[in-house]
Amino acid sequence: MRIDIVTIFPEFFSVLDISLLGKARQAGIIDVVAHDLRAFTHDRHRTVDDTPYGGGAGMVMKPEPWGEAIDSIVGPAASEALLVVPSPAGEPFTQAVARELGAEQHLVFACGRYEGIDQRVSDHYATRMRVRAISLGDYVLNGGEVAVMAMIEAAGRLVPGVVGNPESLVEESHEDGLLEYPSYTKPSVWRDLEVPPVLLSGNHGAVAAWRREQQLERTRRVRPELLDG
Ligand code: 6GU
Numbered sequence: 001m002r003i004d005i006v007t008i009f010p011e012f013f014s015v016l017d018i019s020l021l022g023k024a025r026q027a028g029i030i031d032v033v034a035h036d037l038r039a040f041t042h043d044r045h046r047t048v049d050d051t052p053y054g055g056g057a058g059m060v061m062k063p064e065p066w067g068e069a070i071d072s073i074v075g076p077a078a079s080e081a082l083l084v085v086p087s088p089a090g091e092p093f094t095q096a097v098a099r100e101l102g103a104e105q106h107l108v109f110a111c112g113r114y115e116g117i118d119q120r121v122s123d124h125y126a127t128r129m130r131v132r133a134i135s136l137g138d139y140v141l142n143g144g145e146v147a148v149m150a151m152i153e154a155a156g157r158l159v160p161g162v163v164g165n166p167e168s169l170v171e172e173s174h175e176d177g178l179l180e181y182p183s184y185t186k187p188s189v190w191r192d193l194e195v196p197p198v199l200l201s202g203n204h205g206a207v208a209a210w211r212r213e214q215q216l217e218r219t220r221r222v223r224p225e226l227l228d229g
Contacts (some may be wrong), residue, residue: 001104001159003032004081005148006069007111008048009035012145021153024162032152038066040059049114058115066110073108076186079129084151085122086144089135093151095174097134101151102158109151111144177226179218181211 013034016022017165024030031149038046041064049059074081074188082104091097110117136147158161172181184195198210219226 001030001102001156002008002081002106003109003152003156004073004107005032005034005108005109005111006037006066006073007034007143007145007148008037008113009092009143009145010036013149015154017148020162021156023025024156024159026059027161029159030156031163034072035069037065037069040072052115056115060115061117063118063124066117067124070108070110070113071123073207074129077128079106080127081108083108083110083122083125083129083131084148085110085112085131085133086136086147087112087116087133087150088135088138088140089116090135093134093136093147093154095112095154098151098154099158101155104155107155109144109148111148113143153157176215177229178215179223179226181214 004009007013011034013032014034016025021030021032037048041047045117047062048065049061052058070083074083082101084101084107085107105163106154110121122131134147134151136150141147158169160166169175171180184199188195188200196210199204201207216227
């Protein structure tokens with residue numbers, strides 16, 4: 001999988017050199033490049049924003065540097081790549097969306113700052129390739145970078161070969177629409193707290209039933225709306 005990120009903070013993504021995703025990069029499974037949006041400006045001040053038409057607070061990112069940056073990544077023709085625009089006004093990012101991103105060959109992330117990117121950038125690229133505006137959740141971040149980091153981690157770990165043991169991907173929160181069950185390891189008693197005895201019973205059926213029950217109880221208590229479907 002190829003991932004290109006356009007941002008005014010390319011150094012922000014240096015953390016992708018470490019951890020699981022760093023290993024996937026070293027193994028050649030995922031190829032990530034962060035591009036500096038300001039490299040696609042031509043004025044002395046490397047300007048990427050301007051005041052909004054119609055007035056209002058804040059600044060809007062100018063379309064021209066975005067056009068040059070994304071053209072340089074996807075080429076002049078229609079592209080096989082998916083352009084992802086992180087935005088609090090986008091569709092919600094879920095495990096299902098993470099799976100869809102994880103199945104792509106080429107992702108291009110356009111990290112806006114300020115009050116967002118001139119709408120014509122999305123509108124233009126939507127005529128040449130698939131474009132999705134995606135939100136991390138119902139709160140506001142200063143820019144798309146943190147959201148893109150979360151999307152890359154969630155999607156990247158679903159790419160075959162990135163997570164060593166694929167079975168560890170199955171019994172996780174949200175994979176089956178429920179929250180995951182609580183986990184325990186040794187010692188069996190810690191600060192007077194015991195591990196639930198069923199987990200020490202060796203009875204695999206009883207363990208599976210208990211875990212299912214815990215998933216349902218937790219989901220009902222913390223995220224009841226997940227049970228509505
Ligand atoms: Cl994707 N971007 C920004 N700037 N804020 C957000 C978000 C994205 N998702 C939630 N808040």
